[in-house]
Amino acid sequence: xxxxxxxxxxxxxxxxxxxxxxxxxxxxxxxxxxxxxxxxxxxxxxxxxxxxxxxxxxxxxxxxxxxxxxxxxxxxxxxxxxxxxxxxxxxxxxxxxxxxxxxxxxxxxxxxxxxxxxxxxxxxxxxxxxxxxxxxxxxxxxxxxxxxxxxxxxxxxxxxxxxxxxxxxxxxxxxxxxxxxxxxxxxxxxxxxxxxxxxxxxxxxxxxxxxxxxxxxxxxxxxxxxxxxxxxxxxxxxxxxxxxxxxxxxxxxxxxxxxxxxxxxxxxxxxxxxxxxxxxxxxxxxxxxxxxxxxxxxxxxxxxxxxxxxxxxxxxxxxxxxxxxxxxxxxxxxxxxxxxxxxxxxxxxxxxxxxxxxxxxxxxxxxxxxxxxxxxxxxxxxxxxxxxxxxxxxx
Ligand code: ADP
Ligand code: MG
Numbered sequence: 001x002x003x004x005x006x007x008x009x010x011x012x013x014x015x016x017x018x019x020x021x022x023x024x025x026x027x028x029x030x031x032x033x034x035x036x037x038x039x040x041x042x043x044x045x046x047x048x049x050x051x052x053x054x055x056x057x058x059x060x061x062x063x064x065x066x067x068x069x070x071x072x073x074x075x076x077x078x079x080x081x082x083x084x085x086x087x088x089x090x091x092x093x094x095x096x097x098x099x100x101x102x103x104x105x106x107x108x109x110x111x112x113x114x115x116x117x118x119x120x121x122x123x124x125x126x127x128x129x130x131x132x133x134x135x136x137x138x139x140x141x142x143x144x145x146x147x148x149x150x151x152x153x154x155x156x157x158x159x160x161x162x163x164x165x166x167x168x169x170x171x172x173x174x175x176x177x178x179x180x181x182x183x184x185x186x187x188x189x190x191x192x193x194x195x196x197x198x199x200x201x202x203x204x205x206x207x208x209x210x211x212x213x214x215x216x217x218x219x220x221x222x223x224x225x226x227x228x229x230x231x232x233x234x235x236x237x238x239x240x241x242x243x244x245x246x247x248x249x250x251x252x253x254x255x256x257x258x259x260x261x262x263x264x265x266x267x268x269x270x271x272x273x274x275x276x277x278x279x280x281x282x283x284x285x286x287x288x289x290x291x292x293x294x295x296x297x298x299x300x301x302x303x304x305x306x307x308x309x310x311x312x313x314x315x316x317x318x319x320x321x322x323x324x325x326x327x328x329x330x331x332x333x334x335x336x337x338x339x340x341x342x343x344x345x346x347x348x349x350x351x352x353x354x355x356x357x358x359x360x361x362x363x364x365x366x367x368x369x370x371x372x373x374x375x376x377x378x379x380x381x382x383x384x385x386x387x388x389x390x391x392x393x394x395x
Contacts, residue, residue, distance in 0.1 A: 011051070267322065268295075
């Protein structure tokens, strides 16, 4: 990574404001998955150990610029304190005189968590006044919120106009691993792209076509490609207006020597329901019956995709292979998750739903990297510059 990190600066005795992504799932007062908090620990521990006065900031949910107790970071302060094994103070706001006062009382190695930055309207508008108010709390800014790096907000990008800004370890890890895979991959390099719609992932497909050796397409978006090849898709989700684009992408792949793998067989369902009648159909010779819809890839596709993945040295996966939220249509996604987990090469999973599927299958530990950022990882794979990264100091 060509950006400075916390290791490139002297933090002792400094007030260091760290933007984290503590946007964790909550059930009442209970955090049901603390992955994002755990992922932030290396940076926080490094700062504590090196005598910084640590001020943590994060958004949580979508309070839309208003104070709302439902979106308080109190449960995060509690969990963080347990994980760090030391007290984590929690401020009642993220700016203002009372917060200034608490910051001034911090000793080296102390940790203070600010309240949800999205309680202020200026956060998502990247208001310079709010950015300045955040900046006035600290001497240095550290961005460790990869999951929010694709948004130019006051606490992710704006603040860097007023303070020296460097990356945290999570940010560095996300960018290093994904960046290396995209720029200098061990080949063969395979991308697996799934999810509901082609239109969500056009830029990703275009960017990856120029880089990969093999492209596996599954999930709802495969339907549009199969239809473009002349197959019957019945009532499946097909984007009619994207048929020409699908054809063009298939042509481009052929020209660039990228091998494309589409599902050979599909699980067709009589309705979009967990208990619908189902049958496996061959995509080319049978197609999806009239009135039925493809909701998962079939067993032959799972086998072929598995072989392609097994012979790859780099795999990037974004988007499930079927409607995995329903058990009946989760087999394709689970099978791909297992194939990726078994692959000996570098394996990277990005995307909110794909990561959820991998975690549900208990396979996250078997991957080289599971990205903590859904939207951010997608934009990274699209080849876009992330505002939260651009704002950091170059090496
Ligand atoms: P990610 O969050 O990993 O990037 P997406 O958000 O692009 O993934 O896609 C996930 C959604 O795609 C899931 O809600 C899933 O139900 C849906 N999906 C996958 N396959 C199909 C299909 N065959 N028909 C309809 N929806 C599908
Ligand atoms: Mg999603």
